[in-house]
Amino acid sequence: MLIGKVVGSVVATRKDEKLANQKLLVVQVHDHSNKPKDQYVVAVDSVGAGHEDMVLYATGSSARQTTQTENRPCDAVIMAVVDSWDLGGANVYEKWS
Amino acid sequence: MLIGKVVGSVVATRKDEKLANQKLLVVQVHDHSNKPKDQYVVAVDSVGAGHEDMVLYATGSSARQTTQTENRPCDAVIMAVVDSWDLGGANVYEKWS
Amino acid sequence: MLIGKVVGSVVATRKDEKLANQKLLVVQVHDHSNKPKDQYVVAVDSVGAGHEDMVLYATGSSARQTTQTENRPCDAVIMAVVDSWDLGGANVYEKWS
């Protein structure tokens, strides 16, 4: 998994029927020191992530292992909202600070 | 998924039998601010995308989860035509503007 | 899928038994304007591609969806010989020109 920030959303009316009612969010990838990278992914949201939330997303076939995304043509899923992470014992990010 | 623009198409007569009647489109990848990247993919079209449409495509085994691409040797599928997307509440792309 | 040119072949006697009689070709990846990239892949040939043919190859689990490669430890397969492709209506490559 990689860490990213929810920065936007995508609207698509004409789509595969299996994608009906799936919220599609734009996630900007961050590195482990919380610096934004020049990389993004459009991911299905399976946990109710909000704008600017830091999230974990999974890709590939693993993105279809949530109940919500099973058997769907989806190669990236947000499967966790990050509360905090640390590096070497030092806090890097804290959602509720 | 990533966002891309349909910029061309590929003709291939000699191909695996499971690819018969699959439309193969050249998609140029765009970044989340809608700038073209130096990256492309040839994807099967499952939604009737048109020339210069902005689309979402899925890769890997997820590309075989549409009814059309099931069990086919296809590692990229267009599964949505993008209507619009925003970043931080600001509209980035609007198909019908 | 990506587009590439068949530029060579690999001989391997000692190999997994499931790879017996699989032709292994060296494919140089091209970009969508037909410029060679500094990237290659060794792919199983499922369509009888010839030297210098432009081909499409699929990777990952999708590379095992041809009848020939099913259940084999093969992560790249040539599944089409390209006749032509265009960008924005302009022909980029034409096999028979």
Add this chain to the structure above:
Amino acid sequence: MLIGKVVGSVVATRKDEKLANQKLLVVQVHDHSNKPKDQYVVAVDSVGAGHEDMVLYATGSSARQTTQTENRPCDAVIMAVVDSWDLGGANVYEKWS
């Protein structure tokens, strides 16, 4: 698989139910001469790795082949703690030295 060092951990309360009780570690990727790379992954720990341990991690669907990660939306798993490795007969890393 790639080699990495455990450098941190991630806390996430709101997550897919299949991720309950999975320890999420931040792994910094190292190259084969043991130099840290500017690349990381968040992986589920299936072997009880400790802080600063050198580990092997597997990605993609292979990350779901441990008993612990089966069928979970997890695309990276730590499946071994590295004791040592060598290059050309010369020891590069030794855990217990």
Add this chain to the structure above:
Amino acid sequence: MLIGKVVGSVVATRKDEKLANQKLLVVQVHDHSNKPKDQYVVAVDSVGAGHEDMVLYATGSSARQTTQTENRPCDAVIMAVVDSWDLGGANVYEKWS
């Protein structure tokens, strides 16, 4: 598949039980003209490759298609020892020369 050279090996005592008795080799990736790249992978050896052998390795779910690696948390497998390859009819590498 990509071509690489066996340059080392990894020892790991604490590991997922499905990895017991799997030889883990460090493979340095080479390009198609046989120049070493700044890229490596740790792969399970399914063919008895020796030190400095040029090999082919497969990644992802395809790495679990050998009898030896089936259902194991392994995302890279050496499935062939390369005897030789050519580019445009010119020999690039010959194991027995």
